Amino acid sequence: MNLKFKNTFIGYYQFYYHIIGYKFFINLGLCIAISFLDGIGLAMFIPLLQSVGANGEIRIERLGLDLTMSTLLGLLVLLFILKGLTLFLQLNYQVNLRHLFIKKVRFALVDSLAQLSYNGFLKLDAGKIQNTLTTEVQRLFQSMSFYFNAAQSLAMLLTYVVLAFFANYQFAFLVAVGAGLSNFVYRRIYLLTKASSLELSKKGHYFNGFLIESVHYFKYLKSTNYFSVFSSRLKKVIISAEDLNKRMGFYGAVTSAVREPLIMVIVALVIFIQVTWLGSSIASIILSLLLFYRALTFLMAIQNNWQSFIQSIGAMDSVSSITTLMQQEREEFNTRPFPGFTIDLALKDISLSYGENKIIDHLNLHIPKNNTIALIGESGSGKTTLANILSSLIAPNEGQLLVDGVDLKSYNLNSYRNRIGYISQEPVIFNDDIFNNVTFWAEKSAPQEKRFWKAIELASLTEFIHSQPAKEHTLLGDNGILISGGQKQRISIARELYKNPEILILDEATSALDSETEKVIQDNIQQLHGNYTMVIIAHRLSTIKEADMIYLIEKGKIIDSGTFQELLSDSKRFKVMVSLQAFGE
Numbered sequence: 001m002n003l004k005f006k007n008t009f010i011g012y013y014q015f016y017y018h019i020i021g022y023k024f025f026i027n028l029g030l031c032i033a034i035s036f037l038d039g040i041g042l043a044m045f046i047p048l049l050q051s052v053g054a055n056g057e058i059r060i061e062r063l064g065l066d067l068t069m070s071t072l073l074g075l076l077v078l079l080f081i082l083k084g085l086t087l088f089l090q091l092n093y094q095v096n097l098r099h100l101f102i103k104k105v106r107f108a109l110v111d112s113l114a115q116l117s118y119n120g121f122l123k124l125d126a127g128k129i130q131n132t133l134t135t136e137v138q139r140l141f142q143s144m145s146f147y148f149n150a151a152q153s154l155a156m157l158l159t160y161v162v163l164a165f166f167a168n169y170q171f172a173f174l175v176a177v178g179a180g181l182s183n184f185v186y187r188r189i190y191l192l193t194k195a196s197s198l199e200l201s202k203k204g205h206y207f208n209g210f211l212i213e214s215v216h217y218f219k220y221l222k223s224t225n226y227f228s229v230f231s232s233r234l235k236k237v238i239i240s241a242e243d244l245n246k247r248m249g250f251y252g253a254v255t256s257a258v259r260e261p262l263i264m265v266i267v268a269l270v271i272f273i274q275v276t277w278l279g280s281s282i283a284s285i286i287l288s289l290l291l292f293y294r295a296l297t298f299l300m301a302i303q304n305n306w307q308s309f310i311q312s313i314g315a316m317d318s319v320s321s322i323t324t325l326m327q328q329e330r331e332e333f334n335t336r337p338f339p340g341f342t343i344d345l346a347l348k349d350i351s352l353s354y355g356e357n358k359i360i361d362h363l364n365l366h367i368p369k370n371n372t373i374a375l376i377g378e379s380g381s382g383k384t385t386l387a388n389i390l391s392s393l394i395a396p397n398e399g400q401l402l403v404d405g406v407d408l409k410s411y412n413l414n415s416y417r418n419r420i421g422y423i424s425q426e427p428v429i430f431n432d433d434i435f436n437n438v439t440f441w442a443e444k445s446a447p448q449e450k451r452f453w454k455a456i457e458l459a460s461l462t463e464f465i466h467s468q469p470a471k472e473h474t475l476l477g478d479n480g481i482l483i484s485g486g487q488k489q490r491i492s493i494a495r496e497l498y499k500n501p502e503i504l505i506l507d508e509a510t511s512a513l514d515s516e517t518e519k520v521i522q523d524n525i526q527q528l529h530g531n532y533t534m535v536i537i538a539h540r541l542s543t544i545k546e547a548d549m550i551y552l553i554e555k556g557k558i559i560d561s562g563t564f565q566e567l568l569s570d571s572k573r574f575k576v577m578v579s580l581q582a583f584g585e
Contacts, residue, residue, distance in 0.1 A: 203240050434465060552571065
């Protein structure tokens with residue numbers, strides 16, 4: 001969905017049309033129909049009454065009709081009943097339109113987020129993503145409502161202006177010129193309001209970003225009494241945002257206060273000119289005056305709705321800019337499905353840099369199918385980056401990831417990721433129960449439950465689950481706040497084992513576990529040896545003793561490799577690492 005827009009009336013129309021398509025015209029048609037019915041009903045009421053004869057009949061010469069008062073009133077009632085029915089259709093249609101509009105925009109944003117590359121995600125602000133999907137989408141629909149209301153008022157304005165011209169073209173022309181000139185008074189205010197609206201959207205992004213951090217780091221902020229300091233940042237953003245709202249409210253108050261007096265000045269001046277200079281009689285302009293006063297009411301409605309639209313325009317910019325950025329950073333996928341592999345994975349002469357900082361430097365790595373390899377080294381050596389490359393999260397600047405000798409770029413990356421199990425250093429827990437966390441919301445069935453309990457056993461969670469009153473339906477809270485760090489990590493491990501992946505990547509997967517639990521899980525993972533291709537990143541060297549191959553990484557290069565015993569025998573650097581850990585233990 002194309003959500004780019006130009007800052008013009010037509011540009012706004014094109015933006016909305018890209019979202020709701022032909023429904024735009026249906027809604028606009030209903031708006032115009034109401035305008036027409038309202039205009040005809042009220043505009044024709046007075047001249048028809050003026051034509052009533054002494055006998056209560058109305059003669060319409062052009063049509064050759066004689067109407068009684070009761071017939072006329074009946075027609076007027078029927079006309080306004082028809083208007084009421086049309087209004088109901090319009091309002092009900094707008095309810096359905098809101099449902100469609102917000103759903104389509106949010107679906108488009110979610111789809112763009114799902115297709116976003118990992119590198120692209122790192123460029124985005126979490127607060128902006130959340131604020132756009134929630135507050136800004138709501139404001140965006142409000143902006144469309146104001147846009148339609150302004151268009152409807154414009155249609156009603158034109159209806160009355162045309163009728164007023166028929167009644168007294170001189171008076172109507174002069175008032176129209178005066179009303180047009182009055183818009184110059186509001187232009188500056190509209191520009192100031194628009195700037196404030198754009199800034200308000202930015203403040204909303206900041207606020208949501210800080211709010212996410214305050215929830216995510218609540219324990220730390222509370223235990224260190226930093227929350228009071230952090231909350232002051234939140235309060236500053238709140239004050240700034242509300243100052244902008246106050247400023248926009250001030251602009252709205254100014255325009256609302258001066259609008260009607262200004263219009264009355266214009267009308268009074270035009271009457272004075274017509275009577276004094278043009279020699280018109282008051283009687284000849286009364287009908288035009290009534291019609292034009294009604295028209296000017298809708299002119300005020302246009303200005304009110306347009307100002308409200310401008311106040312919400314920051315949402316349009318926010319949704320458009322984040323969608324554009326996500327589309328620019330989206331992943332490009334081939335359609336060829338990944339068939340699995342039978343021989344090996346290989347990193348061939350890969351390099352990766354972030355700016356001037358080289359993370360991986362012409363590295364080669366070979367992983368035979370169903371072998372277990374381990375990556376060790378100091379923090380910042382490039383181990384996790386290698387895991388990210390192997391899982392296709394990021395692509396190297398140079399070199400290739402080969403699967404059975406075929407460049408991974410030849411395959412659809414998502415079909416490859418379906419074969420990946422990734423257990424990160426920080427456990428991933430969703431605000432749901434244990435069963436849904438492990439099965440990723442799979443429908444309950446006998447086979448699924450069997451797979452679930454097998455994964456639970458391998459992750460050493462059986463005893464914990466049976467000790468809970470709700471068993472596997474035990475709720476875990478936001479980010480697993482209701483359970484311990486070790487239990488969170490074991491649930492993350494169980495999820496990947498339930499998935500039954502072809503390639504299992506463990507990035508410090510047991511770092512949050514106590515020694516006893518770690519040993520149990522390591523024993524269980526060892527049972528998987530030979531059934532999965534496993535890549536283990538570990539700080540504790542005791543956890544990788546049984547790996548088929550260990551690679552020692554330093555500054556993005558492999559400086560030593562071999563089995564645990566081979567490295568212990570031949571690598572001085574590895575011996576130092578082992579001795580330091582042995583001493584620490």
